[in-house]
Amino acid sequence: MEIARLLHTFGGPMLAFLSSVPALRRPAAPPPPLLDGPAKKNTDFPAVQPSAAIYWPEKSHILSGRPRQTATYVYESPDKLFAAGIWTCEPGKFRIDFGRDEFIHLLEGVVTVTDAEGFSKTYRAGDAFVTPAGFSGTWEVVEAVKKHFTYYGAID
Numbered sequence: 001m002e003i004a005r006l007l008h009t010f011g012g013p014m015l016a017f018l019s020s021v022p023a024l025r026r027p028a029a030p031p032p033p034l035l036d037g038p039a040k041k042n043t044d045f046p047a048v049q050p051s052a053a054i055y056w057p058e059k060s061h062i063l064s065g066r067p068r069q070t071a072t073y074v075y076e077s078p079d080k081l082f083a084a085g086i087w088t089c090e091p092g093k094f095r096i097d098f099g100r101d102e103f104i105h106l107l108e109g110v111v112t113v114t115d116a117e118g119f120s121k122t123y124r125a126g127d128a129f130v131t132p133a134g135f136s137g138t139w140e141v142v143e144a145v146k147k148h149f150t151y152y153g154a155i156d
Contacts, residue, residue, distance in 0.1 A: 043075040045148065049086045057094040065092025067141055084150040093140040100153035101133045109145035114138045 052070035056062070073085040089111075105128040114120040115137040122142075123129060133153055 043084075045074050045084075045086065049088070049146070052086075052088075057096070061095040063093040063095065063138065065141070066090055067092030067094050067139075081154060082150070082152050084148070087145075087147050087149055089139075089141045089145045091141050091144060093138055096135075096137065096139050098131050098133055098135040099155035100151045102131045102149055102151040104129055104131065105148045107146045107148060108143075110142040111145050112140040112142060114140070 049070075049072055052072045055069055055071075057067060057069070068090045070088045071085055072087075073083055075085070076083045089109075104123075106123055106125050108125050110122065110124050112120055112122045113131075115135065
């Protein structure tokens with residue numbers, strides 16, 4: 001019983017001490033090699049959104065308000081399946097059908113998203129969420145929205 005008490009009392013500090021001795025530590029693994037091929041560069045989002053063309057949802061999809069929208073594409077992959085950008089929308093409610101998976105990070109504003117079954121959730125500046133391909137419902141922009149978005153996939 002005395003050995004168990006001694007191990008319990010001194011075992012933790014002794015293991016901590018031994019693990020700090022360099023000769024007893026395993027060497028760190030080398031980092032993996034860099035990928036071969038032509039150099040790739042990051043694409044930064046601009047601090048100020050460049051001017052963008054104004055567009056509207058289809059007239060039959062607008063349920064209320066004047067949801068005027070803009071989109072600035074910051075990046076698009078060569079195969080056109082992946083894109084990232086900045087989107088804005090003025091207050092209004094409209095029907096929306098997502099043809100691709102989209103990650104959304106609200107920078108400004110408030111939006112209430114309602115799915116086809118009637119489940120609603122309100123998102124505010126700072127919130128982030130993913131809308132899956134095949135989502136059908138409404139967006140009610142309560143306060144003008146500005147978002148960063150990324151999407152992936154071909155439109156069905």
